[in-house]
Amino acid sequence: MESGERNAHTSPAGAMDELAQATARPTAQKAARAASSDNDAGRLTLDNVSARYGAFRAVKDVTLAVRPKSVTALIGPSGCGKSTLIRTINRMHETLPGATVSGSITLDGVDLYSSNVDPVRARRVVGMVFQKPNPFPTMSISENVSSGLRLTGGTSKSEIEGIVEDSLRRAALWDEVKEKLNQPGTSLSGGQQQRLCIARTIAVKPRVVLMDEPCSALDPVATLKIEELIRDLAAEYTIVIVTHNMQQASRVSDETAFFSMDDDRAGYLVETGPTAEMFTNPKQALTEGYIQGRFG
Amino acid sequence: MSISTGSIAKLLTEPTSGERTRQRVNLVMRVLVGIAAFLAILPLVALIVFVVLKAAPYLVPSFFANNPLDTEPGILNAIVGSLQLSGLTVLISGPIGIAGGVFLSEFASPRVVAIGETAIDVMLGVPSIVAGVFAYLILVPVLGFSGWAAVAALSILTLPIMMRSTQEVLRLVPQAIREASLALGVPVWKTALFVSVRTALPGILTGVILAFSRALGETAPLLMTARGTNAENWLDFSTTMNAMPIVIYQYSNAASDLLIGQAWATALVLMTIALTINVLVRGRTVNSRTA
Ligand SMILES: Nc1ncnc2c1ncn2[C@@H]1O[C@H](COP(=O)(O)OP(=O)(O)OP(=O)(O)O)[C@@H](O)[C@H]1O
Ligand SMILES: [Mg+2]
Numbered sequence: 001m002e003s004g005e006r007n008a009h010t011s012p013a014g015a016m017d018e019l020a021q022a023t024a025r026p027t028a029q030k031a032a033r034a035a036s037s038d039n040d041a042g043r044l045t046l047d048n049v050s051a052r053y054g055a056f057r058a059v060k061d062v063t064l065a066v067r068p069k070s071v072t073a074l075i076g077p078s079g080c081g082k083s084t085l086i087r088t089i090n091r092m093h094e095t096l097p098g099a100t101v102s103g104s105i106t107l108d109g110v111d112l113y114s115s116n117v118d119p120v121r122a123r124r125v126v127g128m129v130f131q132k133p134n135p136f137p138t139m140s141i142s143e144n145v146s147s148g149l150r151l152t153g154g155t156s157k158s159e160i161e162g163i164v165e166d167s168l169r170r171a172a173l174w175d176e177v178k179e180k181l182n183q184p185g186t187s188l189s190g191g192q193q194q195r196l197c198i199a200r201t202i203a204v205k206p207r208v209v210l211m212d213e214p215c216s217a218l219d220p221v222a223t224l225k226i227e228e229l230i231r232d233l234a235a236e237y238t239i240v241i242v243t244h245n246m247q248q249a250s251r252v253s254d255e256t257a258f259f260s261m262d263d264d265r266a267g268y269l270v271e272t273g274p275t276a277e278m279f280t281n282p283k284q285a286l287t288e289g290y291i292q293g294r295f296g
Numbered sequence: 297m298s299i300s301t302g303s304i305a306k307l308l309t310e311p312t313s314g315e316r317t318r319q320r321v322n323l324v325m326r327v328l329v330g331i332a333a334f335l336a337i338l339p340l341v342a343l344i345v346f347v348v349l350k351a352a353p354y355l356v357p358s359f360f361a362n363n364p365l366d367t368e369p370g371i372l373n374a375i376v377g378s379l380q381l382s383g384l385t386v387l388i389s390g391p392i393g394i395a396g397g398v399f400l401s402e403f404a405s406p407r408v409v410a411i412g413e414t415a416i417d418v419m420l421g422v423p424s425i426v427a428g429v430f431a432y433l434i435l436v437p438v439l440g441f442s443g444w445a446a447v448a449a450l451s452i453l454t455l456p457i458m459m460r461s462t463q464e465v466l467r468l469v470p471q472a473i474r475e476a477s478l479a480l481g482v483p484v485w486k487t488a489l490f491v492s493v494r495t496a497l498p499g500i501l502t503g504v505i506l507a508f509s510r511a512l513g514e515t516a517p518l519l520m521t522a523r524g525t526n527a528e529n530w531l532d533f534s535t536t537m538n539a540m541p542i543v544i545y546q547y548s549n550a551a552s553d554l555l556i557g558q559a560w561a562t563a564l565v566l567m568t569i570a571l572t573i574n575v576l577v578r579g580r581t582v583n584s585r586t587a
Contacts, residue, residue: 092478120481123480124481125481127480128479130476134472134473138494138497147477147482151477151487151491197476200480
């Protein structure tokens with residue numbers, strides 16, 4: 001049953017191929033095809049990424065390789081540009097007036113910022129879960145999950161029904177909502193709403209899932225549920241998560257990237273490494289100070 | 297310094313002289329504010345009582361069922377005309393106004409928004425007589441005294457109302473909802489339509505209904521365009537139409553007790569419709585807020 005579900009989920013005409021088709025560059029296409037055929041799909045590479053709000057540079061020259069099918073935690077003091085950086089990966093940053101991005105972000109060899117990649121496609125391949133649960137208030141639970149599929153088109157009604165159940169199961173919410181799929185999504189508790197948002201995100205079959213402090217509005221029990229979920233999802237998705245909670249970073253992530261701010265408030269990457277190493281034996285004094293202070 | 301239980305009881309119950317003054321000031325203020333509120337409501341109450349008393353004798357079935365030239369005259373053609381004129385006005389200016397509001401809220405750059413909002417402010421400030429003069433001098437020579445000219449004049453007045461109300465309710469849609477949709481890979485236009493507008497739809501419809509009620513009560517532009525007629529006109533907007541405000545204006549100058557009475561009765565009908573709409577709309581907004 002597990003493998004059957006998985007096959008249904010990772011259909012041959014996957015989102016990555018879609019993205020690659022949108023890319024005219026033959027080399028990128030080849031790279032994408034090679035990558036998507038192998039189990040290593042979902043490799044994210046940030047190269048010299050800077051992000052600005054107008055003239056203000058909030059993120060400065062970040063170069064970071066994110067391992068596929070793993071959880072990478074972004075940590076660092078408030079205002080150091082973690083949210084800004086994560087929003088450059090699914091091209092949400094540029095939707096704000098005056099916001100710009102430079103550098104390159106590639107997913108399995110395809111530059112997400114190349115002129116041939118439609119930002120709308122990029123966002124379908126790179127999903128995002130926000131800090132505050134934000135279900136669509138006019139939609140029922142099941143409509144919320146299917147919203148991405150229905151609004152982007154190309155999925156039949158019968159398929160959608162299966163995907164809704166599958167996504168809710170993956171988001172560990174099915175048992176709690178299967179009796180009331182037609183009730184408003186906003187009728188759920190905060191933690192359930194956040195899992196609903198995760199279900200909604202994975203229903204469109206992204207390759208990468210970004211999460212910006214997904215548990216900060218939740219109680220400890222709901223938080224643990226979502227952390228478990230993140231670990232499960234990491235078997236299939238590349239996950240990048242921003243968190244202020246060091247215990248959480250150490251529980252869920254394989255790799256940790258620590259960010260800080262320089263004098264003109266531009267955020268930069270201090271160091272990155274396997275999470276266990278970062279927490280026990282960081283190379284930079286700055287990292288050590290932050291982590292120790294946070295564990296306090 | 298220790299405080300005994302007795303002194304605490306005293307502290308709680310025995311008013312100081314300052315407190316006594318405060319209580320007296322409170323009382324005076326409450327009475328003054330009460331009087332002010334009463335004075336504000338008085339004209340409204342007087343108006344309603346007056347209209348109802350004056351109108352009551354004339355509210356007979358024939359008043360609603362017949363036209364002005366019938367042996368037992370009524371204002372059927374004016375009720376019908378008012379509903380048609382306001383209805384068509386909303387049908388025409390509604391989609392345009394809503395589209396404009398959606399454009400300003402969801403698509404326009406900040407610069408365009410600033411220009412658009414100024415334009416709306418200017419249009420909202422256009423007195424209805426000016427819209428009437430415009431229609432009278434520009435449209436009536438071409439279209440003649442007609443429903444179309446009236447609808448054009450009324451639309452000038454309702455268009456900015458609808459744009460503004462649409463824009464304002466869309467502004468209440470949380471940005472997080474739009475971002476959620478965009479982050480799912482939904483194109484901007486679909487996000488605008490199926491997420492933002494869908495979420496704001498009850499409020500947008502409320503705006504349409506209020507614009508309808510505004511159009512119902514407009515008088516000056518109608519006198520200069522639809523002109524009024526004794527005939528019953530169904531859907532022929534190319535010729536004159538009757539409307540309740542026209543009836544009220546014309547009958548109240550008449551030298552007949554019956555017509556003056558019917559002016560009062562028509563006023564009551566118009567007021568009742570407008571009031572009902574407003575109450576219904578209030579119910580809607582309260583419902584959608586608590587939902
Ligand atoms: N919409 C915006 N317009 C202008 N500047 C912004 C905007 N959003 C964030 N910034 C600025 O960019 C910098 C980085 O903000 P960002 O939200 O990315 O930080 P963060 O690391 O996510 O902080 P936190 O941990 O508090 O969420 C801050 O200096 C902030 O003031
Ligand atoms: Mg943040």
